[in-house]
Amino acid sequence: MSESQPAEIKLRRNTPQRKIILEELCAVKTHPTAAELYDMVRQRMPRVSLGTVYRNLEVLHEDGMIRKLEFSGVETRFDGDTSDHYHVRCSGCGHIQDVYDLGPGGTPAQPTELAGFRIEGHRLEYFGICPDCQTQAAQ
Numbered sequence: 001m002s003e004s005q006p007a008e009i010k011l012r013r014n015t016p017q018r019k020i021i022l023e024e025l026c027a028v029k030t031h032p033t034a035a036e037l038y039d040m041v042r043q044r045m046p047r048v049s050l051g052t053v054y055r056n057l058e059v060l061h062e063d064g065m066i067r068k069l070e071f072s073g074v075e076t077r078f079d080g081d082t083s084d085h086y087h088v089r090c091s092g093c094g095h096i097q098d099v100y101d102l103g104p105g106g107t108p109a110q111p112t113e114l115a116g117f118r119i120e121g122h123r124l125e126y127f128g129i130c131p132d133c134q135t136q137a138a139q
């Protein structure tokens with residue numbers, strides 16, 4: 001594949017590759033890394049490259065089709081679920097779980113303005129020990 005400008009612009013269109021990457025990402029709740037997603041996508045497109053997967057993930061993210069999860073100190077993960085939800089990550093095994101309801105008073109109010117900034121979003125990161133890791137530790 002050429003690295004020239006027109007080739008990059010062509011990639012913006014909804015290619016069959018991008019469709020498969022999106023389908024695979026939406027089919028799981030594991031919040032995979034690009035490398036994990038590459039392994040999944042390769043089952044359907046044996047000739048795809050890791051670079052292609054990375055590039056398409058960036059485009060899907062820019063187009064608001066997927067979410068990118070950047071936890072501090074952890075490799076970037078991707079989420080096909082763009083609905084409003086939070087994540088809790090296990091410090092033991094790295095498992096990431098969706099949290100849709102933080103309970104009464106759990107969601108911090110979203111200020112429209114902070115220190116003169118126009119707020120576009122916020123990030124809330126929970127971490128702890130998952131039930132599996134708790135069980136293992138207890139044994």
Ligand SMILES: [Zn+2]
Pocket residue numbers: 090091092093094095129130131132133
């Ligand atoms: Zn765990």
Ligand SMILES: [Zn+2]
Pocket residue numbers: 031079081085086087097098
């Ligand atoms: Zn999620």
